[in-house]
Amino acid sequence: MEIAQVLLSLAVIFILAKVASRAFAKLGVPGLIGEIILGILLVNIVIGDFDLAKFLDIKCIDPSGRVYQETHGIIEVFSELGVIFLLFTVGLETKVSDLTSVGKAAALVAIMGVIVPFIVGFAFITITDGDFYHSMFMGAAMVATSVGITARVIKDMKLMDVKESRIIIGAAVIDDILGMIVLAIVSGMAKTGEIDIVNVLIVSVTAIAFVLVVLLIAGKVIPKIYNNVQQKKADRILHDPNYIPPGYNMFVISLGVCLVFAYLADVVGLATIIGSFLAGMLFADHAWEWKLEEKFESISTFFVSFFFVYVGMNVDISVFVEQPALLVTAVIIIVLACVTKFVGCGLGAKIAEPHMEMSSVSIIGVGMIPRGEVGIIVALLGTGIIVAGVPALSSEMYASIVLMCIATTIIAPPILSKLFSKKYKPMYEIRDSDRL
Amino acid sequence: MEIAQVLLSLAVIFILAKVASRAFAKLGVPGLIGEIILGILLVNIVIGDFDLAKFLDIKCIDPSGRVYQETHGIIEVFSELGVIFLLFTVGLETKVSDLTSVGKAAALVAIMGVIVPFIVGFAFITITDGDFYHSMFMGAAMVATSVGITARVIKDMKLMDVKESRIIIGAAVIDDILGMIVLAIVSGMAKTGEIDIVNVLIVSVTAIAFVLVVLLIAGKVIPKIYNNVQQKKADRILHDPNYIPPGYNMFVISLGVCLVFAYLADVVGLATIIGSFLAGMLFADHAWEWKLEEKFESISTFFVSFFFVYVGMNVDISVFVEQPALLVTAVIIIVLACVTKFVGCGLGAKIAEPHMEMSSVSIIGVGMIPRGEVGIIVALLGTGIIVAGVPALSSEMYASIVLMCIATTIIAPPILSKLFSKKYKPMYEIRDSDRL
Numbered sequence: 001m002e003i004a005q006v007l008l009s010l011a012v013i014f015i016l017a018k019v020a021s022r023a024f025a026k027l028g029v030p031g032l033i034g035e036i037i038l039g040i041l042l043v044n045i046v047i048g049d050f051d052l053a054k055f056l057d058i059k060c061i062d063p064s065g066r067v068y069q070e071t072h073g074i075i076e077v078f079s080e081l082g083v084i085f086l087l088f089t090v091g092l093e094t095k096v097s098d099l100t101s102v103g104k105a106a107a108l109v110a111i112m113g114v115i116v117p118f119i120v121g122f123a124f125i126t127i128t129d130g131d132f133y134h135s136m137f138m139g140a141a142m143v144a145t146s147v148g149i150t151a152r153v154i155k156d157m158k159l160m161d162v163k164e165s166r167i168i169i170g171a172a173v174i175d176d177i178l179g180m181i182v183l184a185i186v187s188g189m190a191k192t193g194e195i196d197i198v199n200v201l202i203v204s205v206t207a208i209a210f211v212l213v214v215l216l217i218a219g220k221v222i223p224k225i226y227n228n229v230q231q232k233k234a235d236r237i238l239h240d241p242n243y244i245p246p247g248y249n250m251f252v253i254s255l256g257v258c259l260v261f262a263y264l265a266d267v268v269g270l271a272t273i274i275g276s277f278l279a280g281m282l283f284a285d286h287a288w289e290w291k292l293e294e295k296f297e298s299i300s301t302f303f304v305s306f307f308f309v310y311v312g313m314n315v316d317i318s319v320f321v322e323q324p325a326l327l328v329t330a331v332i333i334i335v336l337a338c339v340t341k342f343v344g345c346g347l348g349a350k351i352a353e354p355h356m357e358m359s360s361v362s363i364i365g366v367g368m369i370p371r372g373e374v375g376i377i378v379a380l381l382g383t384g385i386i387v388a389g390v391p392a393l394s395s396e397m398y399a400s401i402v403l404m405c406i407a408t409t410i411i412a413p414p415i416l417s418k419l420f421s422k423k424y425k426p427m428y429e430i431r432d433s434d435r436l
Numbered sequence: 437m438e439i440a441q442v443l444l445s446l447a448v449i450f451i452l453a454k455v456a457s458r459a460f461a462k463l464g465v466p467g468l469i470g471e472i473i474l475g476i477l478l479v480n481i482v483i484g485d486f487d488l489a490k491f492l493d494i495k496c497i498d499p500s501g502r503v504y505q506e507t508h509g510i511i512e513v514f515s516e517l518g519v520i521f522l523l524f525t526v527g528l529e530t531k532v533s534d535l536t537s538v539g540k541a542a543a544l545v546a547i548m549g550v551i552v553p554f555i556v557g558f559a560f561i562t563i564t565d566g567d568f569y570h571s572m573f574m575g576a577a578m579v580a581t582s583v584g585i586t587a588r589v590i591k592d593m594k595l596m597d598v599k600e601s602r603i604i605i606g607a608a609v610i611d612d613i614l615g616m617i618v619l620a621i622v623s624g625m626a627k628t629g630e631i632d633i634v635n636v637l638i639v640s641v642t643a644i645a646f647v648l649v650v651l652l653i654a655g656k657v658i659p660k661i662y663n664n665v666q667q668k669k670a671d672r673i674l675h676d677p678n679y680i681p682p683g684y685n686m687f688v689i690s691l692g693v694c695l696v697f698a699y700l701a702d703v704v705g706l707a708t709i710i711g712s713f714l715a716g717m718l719f720a721d722h723a724w725e726w727k728l729e730e731k732f733e734s735i736s737t738f739f740v741s742f743f744f745v746y747v748g749m750n751v752d753i754s755v756f757v758e759q760p761a762l763l764v765t766a767v768i769i770i771v772l773a774c775v776t777k778f779v780g781c782g783l784g785a786k787i788a789e790p791h792m793e794m795s796s797v798s799i800i801g802v803g804m805i806p807r808g809e810v811g812i813i814v815a816l817l818g819t820g821i822i823v824a825g826v827p828a829l830s831s832e833m834y835a836s837i838v839l840m841c842i843a844t845t846i847i848a849p850p851i852l853s854k855l856f857s858k859k860y861k862p863m864y865e866i867r868d869s870d871r872l
Contacts, residue, residue, distance in 0.1 A: 003516050004702040011695035018688050070509065077510050080439050252454050255738060259447035266440040298734035302691060 002057075002070070009056040009071045010078075013042070017305035030413040032152050032308045036406070039312020058313060072313075079310035080272065082303035083148040083373075087273040088258045089296045090151045090169065091280015092287040093160040096219035099170045102163065105356075106170030109348035113171065113368050114178045116344030117142035120336055125397075128329070133392040136186045137382035141401045142337055143179045146372025146409065147172035148273055148307065153413045154367075157420055164360050164420075167349065168367040173274055175368070177207050180269045183378055190385045190392040203269055210268045214261070214278040222282055250290035254283050255299075271374060314376060315406050319399040330400040334407045341369045341408075363419045369412040375405035438493075438506070445492040445507045446514075449478070453741035466849040468588050468744045472842070475748020494749060508749075515746035516708065518739035519584040519809075523709040524694045525732045526587045526605065527716015528723040529596040532655035535606045535717075538599065542606030544784035549607065549804050550614045552780030553578035556772055561833075564765070569828040572622045573818035577837045578773055579615045582808025582845065583608035584709055584743065589849045590803075593856055600796050600856075603785065604803040609710055611804070613643050616705045619814055626821045626828040639705055646704045650697070650714040658718055686726035690719050691735075707810060750812060751842050755835040766836040770843040777805045777844075799855045805848040811841035 020038040021031030045052040057071035099106070121142035125135040147169065154165045184203045188196045233245045258279045265275025280287075287293055320327050342365035349356055349364045379401040382393030393401075456474040457467030481488040493507035535542070557578035561571040583605065590601045620639045624632045669681045694715045701711025716723075723729055756763050778801035785792055785800045815837040818829030829837075 003513070003708065004699060006513055007516075007520075007695055007699040007702065007708065011692060011699055014695060015692040018685075018692070073506065074510065074513050077439070077442055080443075084443075249454075249737075251734065252737060256447060256451040256454070259443055259450060263440060263443040263447055266443065272439065272443065295734040298687065298731040299738055301685075301688060302735055 005057050006071050006074055009058065009075070012056060013038075013075065013309055014302075014305060016042075017309050021305065030153055030156065030417050032149065032156075033410055033413060035305055035308035036312040036410055039309040040315045040317070040406075041312075042309070043313050043315070044317045075306055075310055075313070078303055078306035080307075082300070082305070082307035083273050084258065084262045084276040085296060085300040086148060086155070086304050086307070087151060087277040088254075088280040089293060089300055090155065090160065091277040091282075092284055092293055092296065094166075094169060094277075094281050095284045096215055096281065098166050099173075099215070102166045102170050105167050105349055105352035107174055108352040109167060109171040109345045109364055109368065110174035110178060112348030112351070113145065113175060113341055113345040114143050114182065116347070117337065117340035118182065120340045121333075124333070124336060129397075131394075133190050133382075133387055134394065134397050136189065137378065137393045138333070138397065138401065140179070140182050140186045141371065141375045141378040141382075141404070142340060143175075143182050144371045144374035144378055144405075145172050145175045145179070145341075145368050146370050146374045146405075147176075147277075149370040149372050149409050149413060150367045150416065152304070152308075153416050153420070157417060157424075159420055159424055162424060164363040164367070167364055169277075171345065171348075171364070171368060173211065173277065176271050176274050176374075177204070177211065179374070179378075180204075180207055183381070184269070187381055187385060187392075190382070190387050206268045207270050210264065210270065211274070211278065214282070218278070218281045218284070223285065226286065250283070250286075251292060251295045254279075254290075254292055254296075257282065311372060311406065311409060314373075314402055316399070316402075319396075320403070323396065326396055326400060330403045333400050333404045334411075337371065337404050337408050338369050338411060342366060359419065359423050363416065363423065366412055366416045366419060370409040371405040372409045373405070375408075376402055379405075441493050442507050442510055445494065445511070448492060449474075449511065449745055450738075450741060452478075453745050457741065466589055466592065466853050468585065468592075469846055469849060471741055471744035472748040472846055475745040476751045476753070476842075477748075478745065479749050479751070480753045511742055511746055511749070514739055514742035516743075518736070518741070518743035519709050520694065520698045520712040521732060521736040522584060522591070522740050522743070523587060523713040524690075524716040525729060525736055526591065526596065527713040527718075528720055528729055528732065530602075530605060530713075530717050531720045532651055532717060534602050535609075535651070538602045538606050541603050541785055541788035543610055544788040545603060545607040545781045545800055545804065546610035546614060546784070548784030548787070549581065549611060549777055549781040550579050550618065552783070553773065553776035554618065556776045557769075560768070560772060565833075567830075569626050569818075569823055570830065570833050572625065573814065573829045574769070574833065574837065576615070576618050576622045577807065577811045577814045577818075577840070578776065579611075579618050580807045580810035580814055580841075581608050581611045581615070581777075581804050582806050582810045582841075583612075583713075585806040585808050585845050585849060586803045586852065588740070588744075589852050589856070593853060593860075595856055595860055598860060600799040600803070603800055605713075607781065607784075607800070607804060609647065609713065612707050612710050612810075613640070613647065615810070615814075616640075616643055619817070620705070623817055623821060623828075626818070626823050642704045643706050646700065646706065647710070647714065650718070654714070654717045654720070659721065662722065686719070686722075687728060687731045690715075690726075690728055690732075693718065747808060747842065747845060750809075750838055752835070752838075755832075756839070759832065762832055762836060766839045769836050769840045770847075773807065773840050773844050774805050774847060778802060795855065795859050799852065799859065802848055802852045802855060806845040807841040808845045809841070811844075812838055815841075 016038055017035045020034030022034075024034030025031040041052075042056065043053045043058060058075060118139040122135045122139035125131070125138045129135070150168055150172070154160055154168070159165050181200060181204045184200050185195055188194075188199060236243050236245070258276050261275040261279035262272040263275070265278070266272050283290070283292055320330070342362075345368040346361045346365035349361050379393060379398050383391045383395065383398050385392040452474055453471045456470030458470075460470030461467040477488075478492060479489045479494060494511060554575040558571045558575035561567070561574045565571070586604055586608070590596055590604070595601050617636060617640045620636050621631055624630075624635060672679050672681070694712050697711040697715035698708040699711070701714070702708050719726070719728055756766070778798075781804040782797045782801035785797050815829060815834050819827045819831065819834050821828040
């Protein structure tokens with residue numbers, strides 16, 4: 001491990017990310033777009049003999065498999081921690097009642113946002129390509145939702161409290177469960193040729209149980225423990241005025257819980273960010289008292305830019321330079337990905353609440369569009385499963401899916417922030433971490 | 437990169453480190469000792485088939501060379517960032533005048549603290565082993581000082597402002613320059629058989645120039661720029677009462693500067709922590725205004741425990757189990773390392789200020805004892821240089837040096853905190869990051 005190289009790369013990426021973010025925010029575009037574009041540039045700029053990716057020791061992914069450099073691995077971990085801490089802070093601002101109050105709408109948005117994209121993605125590849133497994137994995141990748149991107153827009157605009165935000169966050173949690181079930185079915189079929197119902201059931205029940213148990217702990221158990229501890233402290237002080245209750249550093253405790261829950265979520269098959277989001281909810285009632293938001297803000301400021309840069313780093317332009325025809329398919333897939341999520345989720349919202357204004361429906365529809373890293377993970381899984389001697393997902397299909405994931409991630413935030421600021425004008429404010 | 441594995445290891449190490457730190461602090465021993473011991477346990481515990489180091493994907497260093505696991509590399513980077521941020525916060529509390537006011541004492545402490553350990557270390561190996569290069573590298577390793585450990589004790593006890601602390605920090609900076617010059621001479625001789633005076637001069641001048649330039653910027657340039665900017669803002673507001681000056685996030689800027697300076701220090705041959713310490717000094721005058729200490733506190737809380745755990749992770753007990761005779765040499769070296777630094781630095785302080793109380797002299801002497809990772813880096817370099825077909829430093833000698841570095845790191849803090857709290861009783865307080 002060449003520490004100097006790692007320090008140089010971290011410093012360069014961190015500084016450029018913050019400059020890019022500030023520059024884009026000044027133009028009225030969400031800062032994260034600047035960070036994603038920076039990531040794309042970092043891995044694709046070669047001027048004469050100067051290869052920026054080599055200089056920074058970050059190598060892009062080539063479609064046939066990953067090639068890691070040392071520093072690339074560090075950036076990947078930082079990126080993962082960045083989005084984990086980001087979703088933790090979203091959890092800190094979300095009480096259980098915030099989710100249950102929008103439960104029906106969130107569920108319908110998630111369900112329709114899974115069904116419509118899957119069917120359309122499956123159908124499109126069946127018609128144009130014909131391969132069954134390509135179609136299945138394209139469907140599964142279309143289903144994915146990466147709530148990290150939307151969460152950052154919502155947080156940057158300080159709109160965590162509005163109903164649309166709640167519905168999107170709630171729907172994203174449910175969407176992740178549904179997406180995981182779809183993936184379990186699809187990859188199970190690719191591996192064994194049939195649906196392993198028992199396995200799918202186990203996977204589903206575990207994931208749902210995990211989410212419900214954490215919500216139960218957050219809503220019922222934690223308040224009881226907290227009140228008990230406070231009561232005991234008060235009693236003790238009543239009897240002995242000199243008693244000093246032992247101090248605990250809640251920041252350290254919540255950091256530990258955040259990491260553990262991110263890991264546990266991964267173990268039960270969910271995204272790590274669902275785990276950290278739920279972990280944040282455990283502390284939501286007292287986050288203010290313990291200054292957790294402020295403290296996580298500092299740590300998140302350091303890590304989160306690496307996430308958005310890393311998203312961009314996954315784009316390998318060269319595949320499309322070599323096979324321009326691929327671009328046509330990719331563009332169609334991007335359009336389908338945007339339209340199906342928007343229509344599916346919008347429909348779900350309208351079914352749940354027929355009187356919802358179109359401005360709210362649009363916000364929810366657009367907020368669910370980004371596929372981010374979740375779609376890429378699905379595609380990666382597809383390239384790893386071998387069916388009859390060939391990967392279940394071809395490298396061309398993989399490249400298209402990656403482009404779709406990146407494109408949806410870039411397209412949604414500016415539209416979302418426009419829609420939000422149209423509806424909630426005065427609350428718009430650039431967040432600190434977006435600033436240089 | 438298996439993200440789940442990394443998350444699990446980070447979570448386990450972070451939580452155990454904080455528990456260990458709290459437990460030791462409760463017993464009145466500096467919390468960092470708990471973290472170092474945890475690190476030793478992590479890489480050495482094997483219960484039946486259960487190898488904790490394998491479970492956490494961290495593999496210890498074996499004396500013949502490093503064997504890295506993926507997660508080990510992540511922990512190494514976190515550890516490096518931890519001590520970099522720690523020294524940055526020390527820099528935030530250090531003004532240029534704080535250093536120049538103790539300049540003479542710091543310089544003499546550093547010089548004597550280099551001469552005495554080098555001569556004694558060189559002489560001991562010449563007598564017992566006879567190999568010239570072994571003696572040279574042992575001398576160079578004895579010279580090293582790792583200010584990270586002492587800095588944490590000082591910060592934990594909130595004694596940054598006392599004179600002894602200033603002298604130790606100043607001496608550590610000078611010591612690092614001198615140590616680097618010694619290392620340049622020693623490794624140059626091992627590589628070419630003679631002293632390359634030109635190279636040694638270039639190395640020395642570069643390092644000294646780097647430190648002086650940064651101090652000049654901190655002391656003269658920054659105050660001028662700051663006053664200029666404030667003046668311009670005031671003028672502008674006077675002419676246009678509606679003018680809102682552009683806000684800059686000083687936390688983001690200082691974070692970037694911290695990383696860049698850590699890298700630059702490495703480039704000129706100094707320790708990265710000297711760079712981040714100097715970077716912190718650039719912001720010292722306005723750290724309070726920009727809430728930098730508070731914000732770096734959060735980020736440091738996350739990273740710094742990994743540093744002390746990582747120090748412990750470098751101890752491979754098995755070498756000494758296999759060759760118990762080595763332990764005798766190692767113990768003698770440890771004793772010599774402690775005594776020579778204590779006597780050398782104490783002597784330096786006494787020469788500079790003959791009327792200094794013995795309690796102050798002792799604090800300075802003990803504060804300079806820890807060799808930490810700096811000594812290990814010297815030893816690693818020695819094993820990497822091949823002289824006449826064999827490494828300039830044998831693997832047995834390497835193991836002894838590593839043990840010496842760890843032992844001095846563990847021995848000094850409890851004594852230092854005792855000496856400090858005897859002299860400055862009422863100021864002792866357990867720091868937040870030490871708490872669970």
